[in-house]
Amino acid sequence: xxxxxRTSRDIRSESRLIVVRALLAAGETxxxxxxxxxxxxxxxxxxxxxxxxxxxIAAETGLxxxxxxxxxxxxxxxxxxxxxxxxxxxxxxxxxxxxxAALGRLATxxxxxxxxxxxxxxxxxxxxRILDTALDRAGAERGDLLGVGVLLPGGMxxxxxxxxxxxxxxxxxxxxxxxxxLPVVVDNPxxxxxxxxxxxxxxxxxxxxxxxxxxxxxxxxxxQDGAVVRGATDSAGEWGHSLLVFDGRLCQCGRKGCxxxxxxxxxxxQTVAELDPGHPLLDGPDGYVFLHAFTDAAExxxxxxxxxxxxxxxxxxxxxxxxxxxxxxxxxxxxxWPDFPACRERVMPIVWGRIRADAxxxxxxxxxxxxxxxxxxxxxxxxxxxxxxxxxGLVTTRVLxxx
Numbered sequence: 001x002x003x004x005x006r007t008s009r010d011i012r013s014e015s016r017l018i019v020v021r022a023l024l025a026a027g028e029t030x031x032x033x034x035x036x037x038x039x040x041x042x043x044x045x046x047x048x049x050x051x052x053x054x055x056x057i058a059a060e061t062g063l064x065x066x067x068x069x070x071x072x073x074x075x076x077x078x079x080x081x082x083x084x085x086x087x088x089x090x091x092x093x094x095x096x097x098x099x100x101a102a103l104g105r106l107a108t109x110x111x112x113x114x115x116x117x118x119x120x121x122x123x124x125x126x127x128x129r130i131l132d133t134a135l136d137r138a139g140a141e142r143g144d145l146l147g148v149g150v151l152l153p154g155g156m157x158x159x160x161x162x163x164x165x166x167x168x169x170x171x172x173x174x175x176x177x178x179x180x181x182l183p184v185v186v187d188n189p190x191x192x193x194x195x196x197x198x199x200x201x202x203x204x205x206x207x208x209x210x211x212x213x214x215x216x217x218x219x220x221x222x223x224q225d226g227a228v229v230r231g232a233t234d235s236a237g238e239w240g241h242s243l244l245v246f247d248g249r250l251c252q253c254g255r256k257g258c259x260x261x262x263x264x265x266x267x268x269x270q271t272v273a274e275l276d277p278g279h280p281l282l283d284g285p286d287g288y289v290f291l292h293a294f295t296d297a298a299e300x301x302x303x304x305x306x307x308x309x310x311x312x313x314x315x316x317x318x319x320x321x322x323x324x325x326x327x328x329x330x331x332x333x334x335x336x337w338p339d340f341p342a343c344r345e346r347v348m349p350i351v352w353g354r355i356r357a358d359a360x361x362x363x364x365x366x367x368x369x370x371x372x373x374x375x376x377x378x379x380x381x382x383x384x385x386x387x388x389x390x391x392x393g394l395v396t397t398r399v400l401x402x403x
Contacts, residue, residue: 083138183384199379
């Protein structure tokens with residue numbers, strides 16, 4: 001693939017996104033404050049703000065003065081420009097959330113099915129029904145939506161099935177768009193969580209971030225130089241299927257020794273089984289139910305659960321060290337089981353110890369690790385908003401935000 005040349009048009013587009021994120025972070029601000037926060041010239045900021053006002057992304061709040069010098073006009077992100085929706089889909093679970101244009105949550109509706117919903121028509125019907133219910137609770141209509149983002153676990157082009165995913169929808173995105181009559185983007189949770197961190201979290205102060213999602217499956221979202229990394233085939237971030245142990249445990253993807261086979265929910269269950277094949281935790285269900293029961297048992301002092309959690313923390317530290325060595329991030333944002341109350345005090349010191357001991361050179365010298373509760377819903381809503389900005393001509397870079 002040839003390297004794309006950055007044009008002046010691309011630079012203007014990137015400047016608009018930088019100002020949009022700064023405006024969202026600031027609440028109320030001024031043109032001069034935006035220039036200071038972004039490092040862009042006052043002239044560039046003034047031009048970008050004019051574009052955002054033209055399309056209703058920004059709104060003026062009136063004169064702001066502190067008694068010194070002339071008052072200046074305040075600015076804010078226009079939350080009432082419209083609504084944006086995020087939808088998360090698994091084969092037995094669906095969740096729809098409606099946001100205002102400033103990514104403030106307005107309403108969430110979730111639904112479960114007793115049997116897998118896998119046929120494309122059934123998945124589309126389910127999405128439309130639950131989304132309409134969420135819109136009703138938010139006091140909104142489909143016509144208010146600037147766009148819809150759909151989250152599906154697995155890779156975008158070649159899904160790695162580490163969570164139950166109704167695969168039919170990948171091939172029928174045009175039909176979903178037609179049913180809704182709206183712009184639709186589809187992405188996976190890794191990219192969405194990274195986007196949420198870029199727009200709403202560590203991305204406000206750092207340009208090189210890795211967001212790590214730890215749950216039933218495992219993966220990473222990568223932000224480098226202020227942009228989400230997608231890779232040549234949009235599959236960047238499948239860190240959970242990189243090698244941790246040569247010829248190790250069998251992973252759900254079919255390979256042996258993957259990171260996920262040691263720090264995902266099934267991997268943690270296997271660690272318990274290796275320590276005590278007859279442990280009561282193994283009699284219960286797997287997935288998130290097991291994760292909560294396991295970490296609660298560790299917090300209660302169960303010796304097998306404590307030993308298994310400690311071992312898992314060492315696995316996590318070793319796997320994160322590889323990310324540090326390869327990507328040299330400023331921030332690693334962890335979401336998932338490390339943020340469970342039972343894990344915060346026990347797991348993180350072990351993880352830090354492994355990283356400090358094993359990271360090459362000064363790669364971890366200024367590294368920050370954060371536990372974040374941010375959900376991919378905010379991220380997919382931000383991606384849908386970015387796609388809206390592309391559709392109206394404010395964002396013109398050649399890399400599409402999701403499908």
